[in-house]
Amino acid sequence: MSDTVKVFFEGNTYEFPLIVGTEGEKAIDIQKMRQKTGLITYDPGFGNTGSCKSTITFMDGEKGILRYRGIPIEQLAEKASFKETAYLLINGMLPNQAEINRFSVLLNDHSLVHEDMQHFYQNFPRGSHPMGILSTMVNALRSFYPELKEVDEEINITVTRLLAKVRTMAAMSYKISRGHKVVYPRADLAYTANFLNMMFDSPVKPYIIDDDVVRALEVFWILHADHEQNCSTSAVRVVGSGRVNLYAAISAGISALWGPLHGGANQAVIEMLSQVHEKGIPLHRLIERAKDKKDPFRLMGFGHRVYKTYDPRAKIIKEWCHTLINKLNISDPLLDIAMELEEIAVRDDYFIENHLYPNVDFYSGIVLKAIGFPTSMFTVLFAIGRLPGWIAQWKESTDDPDWRISRPRQIYVGKPRSDYIPLEERD
Numbered sequence: 001m002s003d004t005v006k007v008f009f010e011g012n013t014y015e016f017p018l019i020v021g022t023e024g025e026k027a028i029d030i031q032k033m034r035q036k037t038g039l040i041t042y043d044p045g046f047g048n049t050g051s052c053k054s055t056i057t058f059m060d061g062e063k064g065i066l067r068y069r070g071i072p073i074e075q076l077a078e079k080a081s082f083k084e085t086a087y088l089l090i091n092g093m094l095p096n097q098a099e100i101n102r103f104s105v106l107l108n109d110h111s112l113v114h115e116d117m118q119h120f121y122q123n124f125p126r127g128s129h130p131m132g133i134l135s136t137m138v139n140a141l142r143s144f145y146p147e148l149k150e151v152d153e154e155i156n157i158t159v160t161r162l163l164a165k166v167r168t169m170a171a172m173s174y175k176i177s178r179g180h181k182v183v184y185p186r187a188d189l190a191y192t193a194n195f196l197n198m199m200f201d202s203p204v205k206p207y208i209i210d211d212d213v214v215r216a217l218e219v220f221w222i223l224h225a226d227h228e229q230n231c232s233t234s235a236v237r238v239v240g241s242g243r244v245n246l247y248a249a250i251s252a253g254i255s256a257l258w259g260p261l262h263g264g265a266n267q268a269v270i271e272m273l274s275q276v277h278e279k280g281i282p283l284h285r286l287i288e289r290a291k292d293k294k295d296p297f298r299l300m301g302f303g304h305r306v307y308k309t310y311d312p313r314a315k316i317i318k319e320w321c322h323t324l325i326n327k328l329n330i331s332d333p334l335l336d337i338a339m340e341l342e343e344i345a346v347r348d349d350y351f352i353e354n355h356l357y358p359n360v361d362f363y364s365g366i367v368l369k370a371i372g373f374p375t376s377m378f379t380v381l382f383a384i385g386r387l388p389g390w391i392a393q394w395k396e397s398t399d400d401p402d403w404r405i406s407r408p409r410q411i412y413v414g415k416p417r418s419d420y421i422p423l424e425e426r427d
């Protein structure tokens with residue numbers, strides 16, 4: 001196989017380097033294309049454009065493969081803790097016992113939030129969406145924790161602070177939004193159990209930690225921990241390329257994740273299924289609307305830019321739906337509706353031809369609902385899970401010798417040159 005790609009244009013032949021990835025993915029390196037040919041490429045949504053070389057996550061959309069640092073998601077979801085997964089993504093290898101112990105101590109040491117931050121929370125209008133609050137408060141962390149002089153220490157402490165505090169900040173936004181007393185992190189609880197306790201413990205009803213509930217949330221976070229150059233990760237990299245501090249770059253990622261086509265889909269799925277349940281909407285009607293090009297309705301939780309087969313994460317989270325609902329002895333009509341909807345959609349020609357299968361969001365909302373989270377918190381939970389991936393990708397970009405400030409070009413299709421018309425001469 002040649003190590004270059006030839007481009008023929010206006011009678012000339014140009015050669016560009018061919019890049020081949022670990023799993024055989026191929027790319028034409030066009031960094032010098034404009035300089036050599038005057039041409040740029042056009043790729044709205046960057047569906048065919050590699051923004052970087054990365055060693056963190058590998059996805060194969062055709063085969064439904066997802067690996068973090070080479071380890072299959074199925075094995076991590078079965079055997080790893082969320083802390084181990086976060087450490088793996090950020091540091092590139094699974095931690096040994098001493099490393100995971102030190103990581104746990106650091107996460108606990110940094111889990112408190114500056115008391116003055118509560119004033120910010122108190123002044124958000126009631127009913128503010130927790131994603132808007134979280135994005136604002138993460139950005140505000142720089143004001144409370146100024147930059148340290150030593151670069152490596154600044155990065156390591158900032159990374160640990162974010163991982164440790166994001167749970168406390170998320171739980172605070174929930175408690176304060178309900179007018180309840182904030183519950184502080186406890187030194188005797190591990191990462192995930194600590195968060196559940198901060199969310200649901202109250203003086204009138206002490207929260208009982210259930211190991212299956214803890215594991216279900218851990219698996220949810222492991223499944224969401226990273227996903228190559230998705231919309232929110234690209235936002236973190238683009239904003240980070242301006243060399244802003246990590247809090248600001250992560251705040252941009254949270255904002256990007258908020259959208260219903262991205263991280264907001266888990267909330268949108270539950271709202272869609274609830275509508276079906278409450279209004280008795282026939283499922284075939286939903287399928288028809290999803291197929292109608294004149295109708296902007298999308299079947300939430302279906303389809304994916306990369307996966308053209310079943311999202312491997314959806315398979316795992318669907319199993320946890322059943323485990324949790326059986327363990328907690330609850331029945332959820334939305335699960336029954338979701339399973340029936342999947343049955344119909346995966347047999348429909350439109351969905352088959354467009355490779356539209358359930359993605360991770362289709363069933364994750366049912367797990368979160370079974371645990372007791374309000375739908376308004378679902379995307380915040382996605383953000384907590386995705387935080388290690390955002391951090392790992394940001395760190396990789398800052399160490400990347402090829403990395404430059406992000407500044408895409410465009411094709412101008414507006415008006416040709418024209419002169420200014422004084423106000424009095426305009427029609």
Ligand code: SDX
Nearest residue numbers: 227230261262263265290298299300301302303304305354
């Ligand atoms: C996440 O990038 C990531 O990795 C994201 C994520 C992560 O972990 O970070 O996996 C998390 O964001 C998952 C996706 C959550 N979003 C949703 O579930 C919202 C519903 N899904 C769609 O909006 C859509 O599938 C997207 C946004 C996810 C992908 O959009 P694309 O890239 O445009 O999909 P496509 O090119 O494969 O679509 C092919 C055709 C198109 O029709 P045509 O314009 O060619 O006629 O299928 C249509 C699409 O319009 N289509 C759908 C559909 N998804 C795509 N039609 C109806 N319902 C849908 N859900």
